[in-house]
Amino acid sequence: MNFYLNNIFSKLLFLFALIIVGLTLWYTNTLANQFKVEEKKKVALWAKATKELSDINNLNYDVGFIFEVVNNNTTVPAIQTNEQGDIIAHRNIIKNNSDKDLINQLDYMKRNYPPIEIELIDGSKEYIYYKDSKLLQQLKYFPFLMLFIMGLFMLIGYYALSNARIAQQNKVWTGMAKETAHQIGTPLSSLVGWLEHLKQKQVSKSVIQEIQKDLNRLTVIASRFSKIGSLPKLEELNIVNVLDDSIKYMKKRTSSNISIKLYSHNQVTQTRINQDLFEWVIENILKNSIDAISERGSIGIYLKEDAKNVLIDFTDNGKGIKKSFFNEVFKPGFTSKKRGWGLGLSLVKRIIEDYHKGQVRVLKSIPHKETIIRIKLNK
Secondary structure (H helix, E strand, O other), X not given: OHHHHHHHHHHHHHHHHHHHHHHHHHHHHHHHHHHHHHHHHHHHHHHXXXXXXXXXXXXXXXXXXXXXXXXXXXXXXXXXXXXXXXXXXXXXXXXXXXXXXXXXXXXXXXXXXXXXXXXXXXXOEEEEEEOOOHHHHHHHHHHHHHHHHHHHHHXXXXXXXXXXXXXXXXXXXXXXXXXXXXXXXXXHHHHHHHHHHHHHOOOOHHHHHXXXXXXXXXXXXXXXXXXXXXXXXXXXXXXXXXXXXXXXXXXXOOOOOEEEEEEEOOOOXXXXXXXXXXXXXXXXXXXXXXXXXXXXXXXXXXXXXXOOEEEEEEEEOOOOOOHHHOOHHHOOOOOOOOOOOOOXXXXXXXXXXXXXXXXXXXXXXXXXXXXXXXXXXXX
């Protein structure tokens, strides 16, 4: 229930953030357009004042006010030219100590904004070119800055929520594993006692041996569960022997119509593993392959190595895995079977990647021909 509530909350939070970003972009764009209109009015008023100043003999104008209009433009960059294109005056232009820079800025203004024409008293014409003020330019980039900040906060929030969810899942996973180990351990102790009782009753040795094997197996299983959630001890072991022992164990519990073979060029391949957990990995992958084979089939385990890595390819000719599910099969709860929890391959991924710092993935899959799951371990 909490998972679904958190999922809905995350979606609502994301939608709310999008609405805020959209409104911010819309408002800032509207504000920038208003500023642009006002700046154009300023330039037009400056052009009109310049025209009136050209009629110096007209005493009907307040010359002081006209000068104030001209001088009050302290924000909009503007360049005034004559009909021949020569620069007469400029305002609010920052030059890099060269006339060439002024000409470059004039070219930029010509390309982006139409000039304001001034028709003087003597019939000649002058032109005022302009561009956006520094304030307006900053205002244009403000939405992108807001978008970046919002995106950054959303990314941090998503990362924090994901980590919190993973931590919660790990806590549940560890708790279940520890409880399972405890629940197995209690009857296991009783079974050991009953086995000793059977020995005293002179029960057949072969029966006693088989029961002892199953008890040993239950002890190993309980040990595996107890190690989930704690840092396991890795030892330098010959992985060929570990694979061989696991194959022998699985063969006794598998139909004779399914062959399981190990292919290795070397008799000794050393790598650091935790034997109990790694045997669990092998068994889970082999069980997955056996379930994928309907009646008859074969499973091959190919062991390779180079200077840095040990590669183990598990192949089978079962029903295969769709390419779209190559990553999904390692997620908890994913299963193609009618029964089952879908935890086998997710457990494999956790043991290999979290505890052994290796990699596991579906390399390829062709239904009823070849499916390969590869484990990569560091030497």
